[in-house]
Amino acid sequence: MTKTKKKVSNSSAIQRRLIPSYIFLIIVCFISVFPIYWMLTAATNTSYEVSVGKIWFGTNAWNNFQNLLQQSIGSGAPLANIMWNSFKYAGVQTVLCIFICSLAGYGFELYHDSKKDKLFAILLLAMMIPGVATLIPLFRMMSAFHLLSTVAAFILPGISTPFMIMMFRQNSRNFPVDIMEAARIDGLSELAIFFRMYMPIMKSTYAAAAVITFMNAWNAYMWPRAVLSDNSAMTMQMLVANLSNGYTVDYGLLMMGVLFCSLPTMIIFFVLQKQFAEGITGAVK
Amino acid sequence: MSKERNIQAKQQRAGWLFLAPATILIFIMSFYPMVQAFIISLKKGSSANMQWQEPLFHNYARILQDKTFLTAMGNTFLYLIIEVPIMLVLAILLAQILNNKDLKFRGLFRTMVFMPCAVSLVSYALIFKSLFATQGLINSGLMNLGIISENINWLGTTATARAVIIIGLIWRWTGYNMVFYLAGLQNIEYSVYEASKIDGANGWKTFWYITVPLLRPVIVMTAIMSINGTLQLFDESVNLTNGGPSNTTITMSHYIWNLSLGQGVAKFGYASALAFVVFILVGILAFINMKVGDKRD
Numbered sequence: 001m002t003k004t005k006k007k008v009s010n011s012s013a014i015q016r017r018l019i020p021s022y023i024f025l026i027i028v029c030f031i032s033v034f035p036i037y038w039m040l041t042a043a044t045n046t047s048y049e050v051s052v053g054k055i056w057f058g059t060n061a062w063n064n065f066q067n068l069l070q071q072s073i074g075s076g077a078p079l080a081n082i083m084w085n086s087f088k089y090a091g092v093q094t095v096l097c098i099f100i101c102s103l104a105g106y107g108f109e110l111y112h113d114s115k116k117d118k119l120f121a122i123l124l125l126a127m128m129i130p131g132v133a134t135l136i137p138l139f140r141m142m143s144a145f146h147l148l149s150t151v152a153a154f155i156l157p158g159i160s161t162p163f164m165i166m167m168f169r170q171n172s173r174n175f176p177v178d179i180m181e182a183a184r185i186d187g188l189s190e191l192a193i194f195f196r197m198y199m200p201i202m203k204s205t206y207a208a209a210a211v212i213t214f215m216n217a218w219n220a221y222m223w224p225r226a227v228l229s230d231n232s233a234m235t236m237q238m239l240v241a242n243l244s245n246g247y248t249v250d251y252g253l254l255m256m257g258v259l260f261c262s263l264p265t266m267i268i269f270f271v272l273q274k275q276f277a278e279g280i281t282g283a284v285k
Numbered sequence: 286m287s288k289e290r291n292i293q294a295k296q297q298r299a300g301w302l303f304l305a306p307a308t309i310l311i312f313i314m315s316f317y318p319m320v321q322a323f324i325i326s327l328k329k330g331s332s333a334n335m336q337w338q339e340p341l342f343h344n345y346a347r348i349l350q351d352k353t354f355l356t357a358m359g360n361t362f363l364y365l366i367i368e369v370p371i372m373l374v375l376a377i378l379l380a381q382i383l384n385n386k387d388l389k390f391r392g393l394f395r396t397m398v399f400m401p402c403a404v405s406l407v408s409y410a411l412i413f414k415s416l417f418a419t420q421g422l423i424n425s426g427l428m429n430l431g432i433i434s435e436n437i438n439w440l441g442t443t444a445t446a447r448a449v450i451i452i453g454l455i456w457r458w459t460g461y462n463m464v465f466y467l468a469g470l471q472n473i474e475y476s477v478y479e480a481s482k483i484d485g486a487n488g489w490k491t492f493w494y495i496t497v498p499l500l501r502p503v504i505v506m507t508a509i510m511s512i513n514g515t516l517q518l519f520d521e522s523v524n525l526t527n528g529g530p531s532n533t534t535i536t537m538s539h540y541i542w543n544l545s546l547g548q549g550v551a552k553f554g555y556a557s558a559l560a561f562v563v564f565i566l567v568g569i570l571a572f573i574n575m576k577v578g579d580k581r582d
Binding site: 011014015018021022024025028029031032033035036038039042050051052053055100101103104106107108110111112113116119123126128129130131132133134135136137138139140141156157159160161162165190191194218219221222225226237240241243244249251254255258261262265266268269270273276277280281 | 295296297299300301302303304306307308310311314315316317318319321322325375378379382383385387388389394396397398399400401402403404405406407408409411412413414415416418420421422425426429456459460461464465467468513516517519520523524537538541542545546553556557560561563564567568571
């Protein structure tokens with residue numbers, strides 16, 4: 001009895017000492033969440049209401065949505081098509097990227113020898129190459145092969161990245177090598193081992209890699225703007241960026257656009273937060 | 286014997302086949318374009334008809350007279366020097382606080398601090414642009430509180446526009462970096478902290494003498510990533526300030542974009558020379574960072 005009492009008073013003392021931490025966290029969390037909350041409210045208000053500082057939900061959401069539909073047609077394509085474009089590019093890039101990079105990670109780790117390790121070190125150097133440095137040559141390459149405004153132009157520079165290869169390589173260290181020997185004795189080919197053993201066992205790494213690749217592809221802006229010159233090939237990011245370019249900005253409409261642009265990534269964030277966190281830290285272990 | 290060697294050779298070949306597609310793609314999509322960028326940087330003329338520049342390094346010689354690029358470089362370093370340290374310290378602090386097992390609602394706090402990462406760069410740039418607009422919420426809030434008497438033109442004044450970009454960057458990326466530190470802290474045995482508590486170390490001492498040294502490899506990595514990212518800033522410059530007022534908040538990537546694919550005549554040669562400078566800067570800073578981080582005391 002006295003023991004539990006002591007424990008309780010002890011833990012309340014601990015909680016009291018944590019008060020500054022709680023205050024700090026509450027302030028930081030407020031700052032982190034408020035702009036997102038404000039975006040949600042602004043999407044339901046008129047531009048006037050937004051500009052006089054209203055920070056509660058309003059009744060103009062449907063109007064803003066209608067205006068967004070019209071604006072997107074004015075920009076060159078219906079909203080649904082632009083959404084579909086973004087999904088298509090990000091989806092195709094994700095599937096190809098995790099397949100190609102996991103295959104490479106598997107090859108580098110489970111068949112490693114000194115030559116492959118050296119090659120891997122060379123590939124890592126590509127991490128140091130800024131996107132803007134290869135922008136012009138890659139743009140000319142896509143243009144020379146008549147790939148502008150195609151899915152291929154969007155995905156080609158993004159389907160093999162040193163970061164993803166490294167992530168799969170690091171995580172392959174946990175892969176039980178004995179299984180491979182057993183599978184070989186059973187007569188499975190090396191590729192069959194990859195499909196039937198490696199892929200199922202590594203599925204949590206695949207999930208993390210998929211989440212992070214999809215998010216990055218969905219959010220991409222500079223490269224798509226360079227190569228997706230046809231209005232019909234536009235992405236959500238490009239549409240939303242266009243919305244704010246006029247002389248007078250309709251804030252309700254703009255935030256409705258931002259909302260649509262963020263909806264898929266927000267859903268992924270809330271549903272797959274663990275995989276997302278693993279995805280960004282995935283290559284560091 | 287020879288059969289076994291045969292099998293091994295077959296396995297080695299399989300290994301090479303597995304890593305071939307990714308390797309070939311990186312060579313075609315990263316290394317080859319980098320070489321191309323250097324070659325283009327020595328040329329002049331429009332896209333279809335480029336000739337060697339005379340003298341060969343003329344594009345590079347021009348850089349030092351280019352006021353806009355020097356401003357862009359200055360801006361980038363300003364963002365780097367102010368934003369990266371604040372953000373990383375804040376991220377480590379938050380990770381340290383959230384790693385405390387006695388803290389209640391840890392999951393909720395963590396999710397909220399991490400939440401800005403759910404918003405794309407374009408989206409958050411536009412949110413901040415709207416919040417800091419002349420008729421925006423920040424001005425009306427400050428007016429209501431009586432802190433200011435007339436609206437501040439945040440994005441129309443160089444100093445405040447730069448500050449808004451820095452605030453935006455800190456907002457978007459602190460939670461992202463915190464996730465790395467939380468992962469790093471999980472590798473530190475909790476008993477290390479218990480021991481230090483018994484030894485009478487207070488919160489700050491534990492932070493400086495245990496957390497920071499043990500997190501060093503993670504700190505070096507996040508620093509490299511942040512520096513790399515800051516040197517390549519583009520979305521914020523384009524969507525938050527559009528480089529303005531009159532190109533005083535423009536970043537290097539944004540300027541290179543304007544010169545090559547953005548507006549008017551494409552100056553591929555000169556833009557490539559600038560891009561190559563960015564590449565060199567990224568390399569130098571990453572190298573310095575690794576040397577500093579590697580130092581053992």
